[in-house]
Amino acid sequence: MKARTQRGPFAAGDQVQLTDPKGRMHQIVLSAGGTFHTHRGSLSHDDLIGRPEGSVVTASSGTAYVALRPLLADYTLAMKRGATIVYPKDAAQILAYADVFPGARVLEAGAGSGALSCWLLRAIGPDGELVSFEARPDFAEIARENVRKYFGEVPAWWRLETGELSAAVALDPAARTRAAYARLRPAAVQAEEAEEERVPEPPAEDVQPDDDRAPDTTAEPSGAHRGVVPPDDNGFDRVVLDMLAPWENVAAAAHVLIPGGLICCYVATTTQLSRVVEELRGHGGFFEPAAWETLYRGWHVDGLAVRPDHRMIAHTGFLVTARRLATGVSAPPRRRRPAKGAHPEAVPQGVPPEAPQEALQAQEGAQEGPRESGTQRAGDVDAYSG
Numbered sequence: 001m002k003a004r005t006q007r008g009p010f011a012a013g014d015q016v017q018l019t020d021p022k023g024r025m026h027q028i029v030l031s032a033g034g035t036f037h038t039h040r041g042s043l044s045h046d047d048l049i050g051r052p053e054g055s056v057v058t059a060s061s062g063t064a065y066v067a068l069r070p071l072l073a074d075y076t077l078a079m080k081r082g083a084t085i086v087y088p089k090d091a092a093q094i095l096a097y098a099d100v101f102p103g104a105r106v107l108e109a110g111a112g113s114g115a116l117s118c119w120l121l122r123a124i125g126p127d128g129e130l131v132s133f134e135a136r137p138d139f140a141e142i143a144r145e146n147v148r149k150y151f152g153e154v155p156a157w158w159r160l161e162t163g164e165l166s167a168a169v170a171l172d173p174a175a176r177t178r179a180a181y182a183r184l185r186p187a188a189v190q191a192e193e194a195e196e197e198r199v200p201e202p203p204a205e206d207v208q209p210d211d212d213r214a215p216d217t218t219a220e221p222s223g224a225h226r227g228v229v230p231p232d233d234n235g236f237d238r239v240v241l242d243m244l245a246p247w248e249n250v251a252a253a254a255h256v257l258i259p260g261g262l263i264c265c266y267v268a269t270t271t272q273l274s275r276v277v278e279e280l281r282g283h284g285g286f287f288e289p290a291a292w293e294t295l296y297r298g299w300h301v302d303g304l305a306v307r308p309d310h311r312m313i314a315h316t317g318f319l320v321t322a323r324r325l326a327t328g329v330s331a332p333p334r335r336r337r338p339a340k341g342a343h344p345e346a347v348p349q350g351v352p353p354e355a356p357q358e359a360l361q362a363q364e365g366a367q368e369g370p371r372e373s374g375t376q377r378a379g380d381v382d383a384y385s386g
Contacts, residue, residue, distance in 0.1 A: 005069075009052050009053070010049055010050065010052075010053065011030070012032050012045075013031070014029070014030050014069065015028070015070055015149075016067050016069060017067070017070040018065040018066070019065060019068070020040065020065055021063070026038065027074070030048055030049055033045070040061045040063040041059035041062075041063060042060045043060070043065065053069055054066070054068060072088075072118060072122065076091070076118060079113060079114070079146045079149075082112065082136070082142040083112035083113050084112065084113075085115035086115050086119075086317075087313060089296040089313060089316070090266065090316055090319065091115065091116055091119040093294050093319055094116065095119060095120075097290075097319070098238055099262065100238055102127060103124060103125065104128045105129045105235070105236045106124060106129070106237065106238045107131050107133075107170050107239045108133070108240045109240070109242070110134065110135075110241065113143055114142065114144070115146070117130065117132050117160075121147065121151070126155075127157075129158075129159070130158045131170050132158065132160045132161065133161045133162075133163065133169075133170075134161075135163060135164055140160060157177050159177050165241075165243075170256055171235070235257060236257055236261060237258060238261060238263075238264065239261070239262070240263075240264045240266070241264070241265045242266040246265040246267065246272075247276045247279035250263070250276070250279050250280060250286075251283065254285045254286070257324040260323060260324060262324065263321065264320070266318070266319055267317060268317050276320055285324060285325050286323065286325060287325060287331050288331065289322035290322070291318055291319065291320045292319055293315060293317065293319065296313040297313075298311075
């Protein structure tokens with residue numbers, strides 16, 4: 001399969017999306033002499049090869065199709081699935097609020113069908129590196145094939161590991177992609193140049209070592225200075241966890257993240273949401289997490305008939321993000337008014353179960369003293385943290 005082409009006339013090997021008058025879409029890969037068959041008739045691939053993108057072609061039945069290269073959102077919705085895909089609305093939020101930038105090193109756990117991997121690979125580009133873990137070999141193979149089909153080849157800046165998330169495997173310098181090595185090349189070149197500028201030392205006398213002398217274990221291995229990078233450069237800028245129990249991997253994520261890095265968790269239920277947020281808070285190495293969901297609702301627009309569509313993509317999952325703190329640093333406690341019953345273990349002893357909120361408020365007021373009527377403490381309303 002040829003490398004993905006984003007512009008220019010259609011050519012053999014290009015992916016094309018055909019859309020009929022009712023909005024039904026079909027994705028095909030062009031081949032010389034090929035034919036696309038549908039219940040609306042057949043269409044020759046040769047009618048598309050050499051024509052500009054955005055052309056209209058007619059099937060044997062007379063049905064007209066608009067031919068365009070599929071957007072990544074279209075491709076991920078139509079791709080072969082093993083695990084459930086990350087929908088484009090959530091992938092866009094991950095790229096934006098996790099601040100995935102060109103050249104970033106990203107660790108992904110739970111590759112699934114490879115939908116989010118495609119988004120991440122395109123966002124970080126050839127100067128970045130994506131390391132994806134997938135526990136199930138069958139899902140990993142589907143993800144690899146979907147990524148290969150979209151890009152035309154397996155990107156050189158992607159490493160797919162089959163198995164559970166492992167910080168040791170993710171950080172293994174021997175397994176880094178060619179893109180990561182290319183990024184470290186200037187440091188290696190500088191080290192070699194610095195060594196060449198050193199004044200050569202006079203050769204040592206040829207002395208035969210005594211048999212009883214202990215071997216020298218302190219000598220630096222040849223070329224040990226090459227490719228050595230500080231710990232921050234060896235860590236990951238972003239960690240994305242799309243799995244059943246992401247709270248079990250918070251410690252591993254903290255280990256591989258650089259200070260200031262970001263963890264992003266994608267979960268489906270409120271119980272998962274609560275547990276992963278509390279785990280991030282309890283770990284102590286992350287700043288206050290933020291949690292949200294995104295609902296996507298299209299609109300019908302036809303003249304004066306402007307209204308919401310009857311169908312929408314509502315809940316698909318919750319997103320949680322948190323920033324990594326520096327080693328040995330603890331975030332100051334956030335001041336917030338407790339919700340009624342949110343933390344039953346924090347209710348003072350001897351307080352009836354029916355009045356925990358009043359007791360906590362009274363205790364808080366006694367500690368802070370009186371305040372003027374109509375004023376508001378800074379902690380009464382949480383600021384959005386993203």
